[in-house]
Amino acid sequence: MSVVQIEDLRGLLALGEHRHVTEAAAALGTSQPTLSRLLSRVEAELGARLFERDAKGVHPNPLGDLTLLAAKELVERYDRLRRDLAGTLDPDSGTVRLAFLDSMATSLVPRILHDVRERFPRLRVELRQEPGHEMMADLDAGVAELALNWGPQRPPYGWIALQTQALALIVPPGHRLAGRPRARLADVAGEDFVTIPRGYGFRTLVDDLFAAAGVTPRVTLEIGDLATVESLVGAGLGVGLVPERFVGASGTVGLPLNAPGAERVVGLTWRADRRLTPAADRFREFVAGAAPYR
Structure with missing residues (x-):
């Protein structure tokens, strides 16, 4: 009785990515006949045809798509599990x-x-650059x-403040x-205002500052990257609000704000209701x- 193994699943994923047996075999460091036999063995074990073969290569059918998601x-x-x-x-x-935030x-x-x-x-660190949400x-x-992330965060999240960033009008x-x-x-x-789209944590901070000042900004451009916000303002496309360290990269002029709470506190957060792996716990304690961090 054969059993589908992890390496068999890696072979399926390579086929799904490359859509060609020869290219997938090269990526895996194996031979074309070996990978072809792997596919036949897995299809026999699962009792379903997963890929369609033609002159251009191999292509997952609906059952193959379902299998690739699970694989x-x-x-x-x-x-x-191996890393943990x-x-x-x-x-x-x-x-x-x-x-981490962009x-x-x-x-x-x-x-x-x-x-x-x-x-x-x-220590090995795997990075994911993405919006706060x-x-x-x-x-x-x-x-x-x-x-x-920026914070502070509330339970069930733990929080260590690392840096306070004053905001400036550019x-x-x-x-x-x-x-x-x-x-x-x-x-x-x-005035035309350039900022981050709604749904980003920094946009929430900006909106709250404007609301507290009794001002509704006329948002004309939105982009999910503060460095690009600064570039667009530098090109004369409006004004903006960014952490001070972004000021001047594209020739913008930064003005400190007369506004309570015009700062962003960034720090390290995690799920406090779960046990961190020893490596992650060591990273957290060290940081x-x-x-x-000034």
Whole structure:
């Protein structure tokens, strides 16, 4: 009696990705006849034809699509189990799954990873760069163990503040406000405003600041990346609100804000109602000891 094994599922996934036996075999480091036999064996074991063969290659049929979805989940869960077991046996060489905001990709994340690498050179970190709402969903699903997000976070999430970022109003060079030492949000009422789309945590912060100031911004451009927001403002397409470290990259002029709460606190978060893997716990403890990151 044959049994479908994890490596068989990897073979199916390679076929699903490459749609050609020769290319899939090359990607797996095996031969075309071996992969063809693998496919025939798995189809016989499952009792269903999964791929259709023609002159252009192999293509999953509806049953194949269903099988590939299950194969992907099983392989990912198996690989995660292997990583977690390795991390339990030796936390210093385990794997940490870390999600982080796009706006931290060129600042906080490289600094933290550099410090972690210096202290734990054998620790492996898997990175996921995504919006805040997606990373929180990944924490809930167990796809990520730790996340660098803005906060603070409430239970069931744990939270360590790492950095406070003051926000600045940015205007293009030559703008009527460019020479002022400070600005209010009311100063840009009625102007074209460039910002992050709704659904992002930073957009919630921006909307709350405007609401507290009694101003409704005239949003004309939305893009899910703060560096691009700064670029668009630098090109004269409006004004914007960004953390101070983004000011000036494209020639924008930054003005400190006269507005309570005009700052973003970023930090490390995790599901406090679950036990972290030893590797993730070691990462968290180290980063907490190194905080705050200025």
